[in-house]
Amino acid sequence: MKGAIAAYEALPNFKADNINHLLAAHGLMLADILTSAGQFRQTAVGIHKGGQVQHVAPPAHNVSGLMAELMQWLKQAKDHPLITSCVFHYEFEFIHPFADGNGRMGRLWQTLILSQWHPLFLSLPLESVIKDHQAQYYQALEQADEQGDSTVFIQFMLSTIAKTLAQNAPLNAPANAPLKTAIADITGLKTPDAILVLLRDKPQLTRQELAEMIGKDIRTIGRAISRLQQDNQLKRIGPDKTGYWEVQAP
Numbered sequence: 388m389k390g391a392i393a394a395y396e397a398l399p400n401f402k403a404d405n406i407n408h409l410l411a412a413h414g415l416m417l418a419d420i421l422t423s424a425g426q427f428r429q430t431a432v433g434i435h436k437g438g439q440v441q442h443v444a445p446p447a448h449n450v451s452g453l454m455a456e457l458m459q460w461l462k463q464a465k466d467h468p469l470i471t472s473c474v475f476h477y478e479f480e481f482i483h484p485f486a487d488g489n490g491r492m493g494r495l496w497q498t499l500i501l502s503q504w505h506p507l508f509l510s511l512p513l514e515s516v517i518k519d520h521q522a523q524y525y526q527a528l529e530q531a532d533e534q535g536d537s538t539v540f541i542q543f544m545l546s547t548i549a550k551t552l553a554q555n556a557p558l559n560a561p562a563n564a565p566l567k568t569a570i571a572d573i574t575g576l577k578t579p580d581a582i583l584v585l586l587r588d589k590p591q592l593t594r595q596e597l598a599e600m601i602g603k604d605i606r607t608i609g610r611a612i613s614r615l616q617q618d619n620q621l622k623r624i625g626p627d628k629t630g631y632w633e634v635q636a637p
Contacts, residue, residue, distance in 0.1 A: 390416045394495055399509060403475075403500045404462040406454060412495060417488045427451055428486040444483035453482045461500070467599045468504035472497045473544040477537040480528055497544070516551045538602040542573060545600070578603055579611045583620065583634050590631040 394416040401408040414425025423429070427450045433443045445453060457478050464471040476497040483489050494514050501508040517524050527543035573581040581601045585592060594612065598605045615621035622633045 390418050390420065391491065393418075395498075398495070398499055398502065401499055403496060403503055404458050406458050409454075409458075409492070409496065413485055413488060413492055416491060416495070417485075421485075421487050423486055424488075427454065427484050430486065432483055432486065444481070450482060450484045454484050457482065467596065468500060469545060469548065470541060470599045470602065472500035473541040474537055475500060476544065477528070477531055477540045481532070501548075511551050511555050513548065513551050516547055516554070520547060541602045542575070545573065573601065578607060579615055579620075582608065582611055582615065586621070586632045587634050590633065592632070 394412050397412065397415060401412055410425050410427075417424035427447075429447050431444070431447060457475065460478075461471065461475055464474075466474070476493045479493045479496065480489060485492065491514075494517055498508055498511075498513055501513075523543060524547075527540045531537045531540040573584055576584065578601060582597055585597060585600060592600075594605055594608050598608045601608065612621060616623070620635050622635055624630050624633050
């Protein structure tokens with residue numbers, strides 16, 4: 388607990404794409420628990436559940452290179468920070484770079500990525516909300532591993548972020564309004580249904596933004612929108628650049 392407090396207090400001083408800052412944060416987080424705190428693991432690790440191996444992490448000698456690649460990807464990422472933070476979190480857990488504390492560090496670093504987009508996240512208890520849904524958190528990671536696709540984990544995390552905002556973000560704070568309309572609970576929804584949910588909250592979303600938030604490519608989004616328009620469930624008002632979407636009543 389003491390180490391976690393120290394790591395979260397130091398969070399504003401870290402840069403998300405700096406690997407040395409990541410190691411320093413792990414050093415703070417695990418200082419009283421792990422002799423190798425602040426260092427990448429030197430041994431093989433696997434995640435076990437019920438006596439069965441659920442995930443075998445990449446070999447230890449690959450960890451430094453994989454983390455360098457992940458940090459480079461983060462530095463160049465063009466997706467919305469909500470999506471980028473979720474993808475980073477999943478890839479971090481897949482690599483499992485430390486001997487211990489990987490879950491805590493993945494959640495800490497997602498908070499850091501989000502806070503560099505909007506400082507409100509420094510004061511939101513995202514970690515606590517994830518802990519309240521810990522079984523679903525690990526299930527989403529397992530499903531993403533099985534499918535070889537992080538979409539299910541992205542959807543879970545977006546839903547958790549939405550719950551955290553709904554429970555803690557001030558309803559009367561204008562500065563937070565973009566956050567409250569940027570995400571909606573789309574967990575488990577098919578692409579057309581997710582599009583309708585998101586556009587009810589924020590009609591100005593573009594196809595690219597929808598693709599990033601749902602975790603699908605833009606062609607899939609385009610096809611789904613076309614079907615929704617043909618079924619008279621969605622209508623475009625105005626031109627592409629300045630118009631908006633209108634979800635039609637069933």
